[in-house]
Amino acid sequence: MQRFLTFFLLASGSWAFEKGAAKEDFVRISPENPMVQFGGSLVLNCSASCENIGLETAFTKVLIGEGPGWKAFNLSNVDHWTANLLCYANCEGLQTARATITIYKPPESIKLDPVPEMEVGKPYNLTCWVSGVAPIQNLTVTLLKGAEQLLVKTFEHHTEPEAGPVAVSHRIIAQQSDHNKTVTCQTSLDLRPRGPLLKNTSHNISLRSFDFAGAPQLHADLSLEAGTKMKVTCDAPQVSPAEEAMFHLWFARRPVTFNTSVMGDEASAQAVVTSSSVGEHELICTVSLGPVTKNAKKTVNVFALPTPVLQVDSAEAVVNQAVNITCGADGNASPGFKMQIRDAANILASSNQDQRFLQHAVITQEEDNGREFICRVTLIVDGHTEERRISQKLTVFYGPQIEDSNCPRTLTWKEGSLTSFTCSALGNPKPTVQCWKDGRPYNIGEPQVVQREHDGIYHCNATNQYGSDVRDVTLHVEFSQSIGLIIGCILAVVAVVAFVTVIAYKIYYHNQRIGTYYLWRRGKQQQSPQAVGNSAEQSFLNGNANV
Numbered sequence: 001m002q003r004f005l006t007f008f009l010l011a012s013g014s015w016a017f018e019k020g021a022a023k024e025d026f027v028r029i030s031p032e033n034p035m036v037q038f039g040g041s042l043v044l045n046c047s048a049s050c051e052n053i054g055l056e057t058a059f060t061k062v063l064i065g066e067g068p069g070w071k072a073f074n075l076s077n078v079d080h081w082t083a084n085l086l087c088y089a090n091c092e093g094l095q096t097a098r099a100t101i102t103i104y105k106p107p108e109s110i111k112l113d114p115v116p117e118m119e120v121g122k123p124y125n126l127t128c129w130v131s132g133v134a135p136i137q138n139l140t141v142t143l144l145k146g147a148e149q150l151l152v153k154t155f156e157h158h159t160e161p162e163a164g165p166v167a168v169s170h171r172i173i174a175q176q177s178d179h180n181k182t183v184t185c186q187t188s189l190d191l192r193p194r195g196p197l198l199k200n201t202s203h204n205i206s207l208r209s210f211d212f213a214g215a216p217q218l219h220a221d222l223s224l225e226a227g228t229k230m231k232v233t234c235d236a237p238q239v240s241p242a243e244e245a246m247f248h249l250w251f252a253r254r255p256v257t258f259n260t261s262v263m264g265d266e267a268s269a270q271a272v273v274t275s276s277s278v279g280e281h282e283l284i285c286t287v288s289l290g291p292v293t294k295n296a297k298k299t300v301n302v303f304a305l306p307t308p309v310l311q312v313d314s315a316e317a318v319v320n321q322a323v324n325i326t327c328g329a330d331g332n333a334s335p336g337f338k339m340q341i342r343d344a345a346n347i348l349a350s351s352n353q354d355q356r357f358l359q360h361a362v363i364t365q366e367e368d369n370g371r372e373f374i375c376r377v378t379l380i381v382d383g384h385t386e387e388r389r390i391s392q393k394l395t396v397f398y399g400p401q402i403e404d405s406n407c408p409r410t411l412t413w414k415e416g417s418l419t420s421f422t423c424s425a426l427g428n429p430k431p432t433v434q435c436w437k438d439g440r441p442y443n444i445g446e447p448q449v450v451q452r453e454h455d456g457i458y459h460c461n462a463t464n465q466y467g468s469d470v471r472d473v474t475l476h477v478e479f480s481q482s483i484g485l486i487i488g489c490i491l492a493v494v495a496v497v498a499f500v501t502v503i504a505y506k507i508y509y510h511n512q513r514i515g516t517y518y519l520w521r522r523g524k525q526q527q528s529p530q531a532v533g534n535s536a537e538q539s540f541l542n543g544n545a546n547v
């Protein structure tokens with residue numbers, strides 16, 4: 001079409017020329033709009049109606065063919081941008097035809113500027129550099145984030161054809177979802193319809209977008225006993241991506257090994273710390289997420305409580321012996337510790353601060369047997385008292401002591417009751433108690449029915465290897481009169497009944513045999529019942545008399 005149009009114009013021009021010059025002279029270049037890749041070569045055909053055809057160009061040209069009215073040239077190394085051509089021929093004067101070579105060049109390089117690790121919410125530039133491309137007017141640069149087109153840029157209004165570098169820049173606000181997304185820069189050099197469509201793509205870059213809104217939190221006790229272990233956790237809440245949070249832990253200027261875990265948008269590190277050096281030590285947790293690094297710190301008071309050492313000399317004493325109780329402090333100690341010697345109820349001695357020796361003397365009493373002495377070391381750490389203690393019991397040996405509560409001086413027992421005689425004594429070791437009555441040893445503690453013979457004085461003697469104690473116990477037996485009376489009455493009644501029965505029996509048989517039955521019967525009818533016995537006695541006497 002273009003060709004046809006040009007031909008038409010040229011033809012009409014020639015016709016006009018012919019009319020003036022009366023001759024159809026022309027010079028033509030073919031192709032009329034030559035296009036060549038930068039550094040490449042191209043064949044140009046100059047044709048003319050006249051002789052002495054030539055080509056004027058800055059490029060290296062070689063005549064590769066000629067015929068009547070034409071000359072073909074090969075232009076090589078088209079490597080600079082002075083692209084004007086001129087075909088000429090010697091007609092009636094010099095005739096010329098001009099053309100401009102379109103030199104194209106696919107991009108030499110397409111580079112994306114590196115994008116730093118991004119913080120969510122902050123602006124960043126995505127910049128693509130395209131260099132060594134021509135003609136720039138035919139270039140389209142597209143910036144892509146994943147599949148999303150961020151920017152499409154063209155350069156129609158550029159005037160220079162040279163392949164200078166161009167930059168395409170786009171500002172983004174980092175988002176959480178940008179993490180791991182790929183950014184690419186695509187170029188397209190569209191030379192159609194006369195030339196090719198050349199597409200190139202830059203290397204990929206991955207965006208790294210981090211959100212670290214919350215402050216890390218360190219969970220640890222403020223005090224730690226030297227040599228013991230403490231669990232520590234460092235939490236980084238509201239972080240994204242939580243898996244990429246990097247932790248570092250230090251305690252007392254030393255790195256600490258730790259485990260990490262992730263729960264939702266919270267990353268945390270767990271460690272166990274210990275220190276043997278007494279004093280204030282810093283516990284530091286550093287969390288890095290992409291470009292952001294945050295710290296959490298705590299000061300931990302590492303304290304040492306000395307070990308209490310208790311010495312009771314001697315742990316076994318006799319009564320009235322002086323016993324020294326010594327409390328010592330052994331090992332590493334934080335300043336400010338105190339010692340005490342105490343028993344279950346009272347403080348017996350207290351030390352000054354940082355004093356490692358404390359003594360208390362006891363003159364042993366009987367009641368000190370079994371008494372527990374305690375050596376206690378205390379230290380106030382962060383307002384609360386840390387302590388260690390050790391205890392020991394004292395044994396005091398002493399002679400027997402018979403006391404009223406265990407062995408009363410007088411006892412009153414009721415005759416017939418079931419009871420036992422007890423008498424024990426205090427003493428260490430436990431005394432043996434023996435009692436005598438009327439010169440005979442008496443078995444104490446055995447239950448027995450109280451009898452009148454128990455009444456009397458018991459001589460008791462308690463002994464152990466530290467001495468003896470004696471006591472006389474006077475025991476009264478209360479005669480049980482009521483029991484005697486009842487038994488007496490019962491016995492009397494039984495005796496009377498038995499006697500009466502026997503007599504009555506005897507009389508009955510006797511009367512049957514000797515016939516005094518009626519006498520007895522009559523007597524019974526006439527006399528009061530109380531007189532029966534008398535009358536019976538009488539009858540008995542009579543009967544006897546009769547016998």
Ligand SMILES: *[C@@H]1O[C@H](CO)[C@@H](O)[C@H](O)[C@H]1NC(C)=O
Pocket residue numbers: 045046047065067070071072
């Ligand atoms: C040059 O052009 C002429 C006329 O247009 C043609 O006859 C000739 O074949 C062409 N030569 C080449 C090498 O194309």
Ligand SMILES: *[C@@H]1O[C@H](CO)[C@@H](O)[C@H](O)[C@H]1NC(C)=O
Pocket residue numbers: 106107108109110198199200201
């Ligand atoms: C662009 O593509 C062309 C071929 O299509 C190639 O010759 C050139 O080297 C490419 N440029 C880059 C920067 O990849």
Ligand SMILES: *[C@@H]1O[C@H](CO)[C@@H](O)[C@H](O)[C@H]1NC(C)=O
Pocket residue numbers: 123124125169171
């Ligand atoms: C982005 O580019 C613009 C202009 O090119 C510049 O003013 C701005 O400072 C750049 N921003 C960043 C974050 O680099």
Ligand SMILES: *[C@@H]1O[C@H](CO)[C@@H](O)[C@H](O)[C@H]1NC(C)=O
Pocket residue numbers: 179180241
């Ligand atoms: C990002 O890519 C890295 C490496 O390819 C991968 O390990 C990680 O899981 C990805 N993170 C997310 C949030 O997709």
Ligand SMILES: *[C@@H]1O[C@H](CO)[C@@H](O)[C@H](O)[C@H]1NC(C)=O
Pocket residue numbers: 257258259270271272
């Ligand atoms: C880390 O985890 C392992 C396995 O659960 C455990 O044995 C180890 O003690 C942990 N280390 C720390 C410093 O917590």
Ligand SMILES: *[C@@H]1O[C@H](CO)[C@@H](O)[C@H](O)[C@H]1NC(C)=O
Pocket residue numbers: 313322323324359361
């Ligand atoms: C108790 O200690 C004092 C002073 O330290 C010492 O004089 C005394 O001999 C000690 N007594 C005993 C029984 O060790």
Ligand SMILES: *[C@@H]1O[C@H](CO)[C@@H](O)[C@H](O)[C@H]1NC(C)=O
Pocket residue numbers: 461462463468470
């Ligand atoms: C008590 O018994 C001990 C040892 O059997 C004896 O030595 C001591 O004389 C006795 N005391 C009396 C008052 O009988």
